[in-house]
Amino acid sequence: MKTVIVIGAQGKMGQAALTGLGKHKVITASRSGEGCDYKVDITNEQSVRQLFEQVGHFDAVVNTVGFCEYANFVEMTEQQWMTTVMSKMMGQINLVRIGQEYIADNGSFTLISGILNVKPIPFAIADATTSGAIDTFVKCVALEMPRGIRVNAINPTVLEEAWEVYGEMMPGFQPVPGTLVGKAFERAVDGFLNGEVLFVDA
Amino acid sequence: MKTVIVIGAQGKMGQAALTGLGKHKVITASRSGEGCDYKVDITNEQSVRQLFEQVGHFDAVVNTVGFCEYANFVEMTEQQWMTTVMSKMMGQINLVRIGQEYIADNGSFTLISGILNVKPIPFAIADATTSGAIDTFVKCVALEMPRGIRVNAINPTVLEEAWEVYGEMMPGFQPVPGTLVGKAFERAVDGFLNGEVLFVDA
Numbered sequence: 182m183k184t185v186i187v188i189g190a191q192g193k194m195g196q197a198a199l200t201g202l203g204k205h206k207v208i209t210a211s212r213s214g215e216g217c218d219y220k221v222d223i224t225n226e227q228s229v230r231q232l233f234e235q236v237g238h239f240d241a242v243v244n245t246v247g248f249c250e251y252a253n254f255v256e257m258t259e260q261q262w263m264t265t266v267m268s269k270m271m272g273q274i275n276l277v278r279i280g281q282e283y284i285a286d287n288g289s290f291t292l293i294s295g296i297l298n299v300k301p302i303p304f305a306i307a308d309a310t311t312s313g314a315i316d317t318f319v320k321c322v323a324l325e326m327p328r329g330i331r332v333n334a335i336n337p338t339v340l341e342e343a344w345e346v347y348g349e350m351m352p353g354f355q356p357v358p359g360t361l362v363g364k365a366f367e368r369a370v371d372g373f374l375n376g377e378v379l380f381v382d383a
Numbered sequence: 384m385k386t387v388i389v390i391g392a393q394g395k396m397g398q399a400a401l402t403g404l405g406k407h408k409v410i411t412a413s414r415s416g417e418g419c420d421y422k423v424d425i426t427n428e429q430s431v432r433q434l435f436e437q438v439g440h441f442d443a444v445v446n447t448v449g450f451c452e453y454a455n456f457v458e459m460t461e462q463q464w465m466t467t468v469m470s471k472m473m474g475q476i477n478l479v480r481i482g483q484e485y486i487a488d489n490g491s492f493t494l495i496s497g498i499l500n501v502k503p504i505p506f507a508i509a510d511a512t513t514s515g516a517i518d519t520f521v522k523c524v525a526l527e528m529p530r531g532i533r534v535n536a537i538n539p540t541v542l543e544e545a546w547e548v549y550g551e552m553m554p555g556f557q558p559v560p561g562t563l564v565g566k567a568f569e570r571a572v573d574g575f576l577n578g579e580v581l582f583v584d585a
Contacts, residue, residue: 226461253527254480254524254527254528255480255483255527255529257480259428259473259477259480262473262476263473266468266472266473270468270516271461271464271465271468274464274512275461278456278457278459278461281457297523298519298523301522301523301526303527305523306520306523306524306527309519309520309523310476310516310519310520310523311516312519313515313516313518313519313520314472314512314513314515314516314519316515316519317500317511317512317514317515317516317518318508318511318512318515320503321499321500321503321507321508321511321512322456322508324503325455325456325457325505325508326456327457
């Protein structure tokens, strides 16, 4: 049994991840902290550091959050780009950068990207670009992590549970059940994969 | 004959690009402005906007610059990450975002990434991650550019002309002549390619 910190545990992706982590001791965190063990804002370095210090021993971090702005490229502002970059991209990179100081030997980080970097749709250029950055980041950073620490990313298509919200902007996409995405999180946490992007698509 | 703005024209990559642009009217720009027609800092939105306003009519933008910090991941600071993100990634995205307001119909943007996102080496995690972001960006943004505007990226290995500087950190890499990379810039500017990453590797 591992101690796994799940960030964004109350969200739809967090709930999907939890379906694959049943055998572990799960510690939950989210921005609001509502219904969770801890409160954390991944865009704030002090908040991230505080989370790891408060938790103490942990073997894995599973992140399921990263805020993205959606707009046509020609209408997307610098501010919208930076909000996305500082959350979905730098927020996740900082989780690994700071977390590697605290995580147990042979621990793992599992980040979240998203299928829109390989299946582009209108309005999603910032989401796609930062997902591409995260997919590249995990492939490269895995080669230099100390103490047997592993880093992977889950790159899922839209969840069945989120289809009502996203379906209209994603014509022709086949949603997958959260439990299938949970399997990918399970493989990342329980296996020996390292530097992999685990696509979950239909 | 097209009017092509080449940013970073005095650098080794800029010189490589110029070897492929001999048939065009080339307007040169760089951060210092030394030996160039214009001065531009791609990390500064006002500077970018001023360049395009001063030039007037142009058909293509070729960017050959993007500053990266190099360090081991566990030692790389937030500041080093952000310097790289704001130049190599957001600087180039902003060139397209702002430039598309000014560029001629059927114009083209050619950005620069770099081989380290597919051939990782120590110290280059920020370079690799932002190159991955740029490669993803051009593939996706090309699908929504207005007025026939094209966007591509050149992803070259190390240049023969830069081997003396980078060779020691890139064991086992085969440098390529700048003229070969110039051909890729030529294909991007003169052809109909769109949303492509043109790898130049040996």
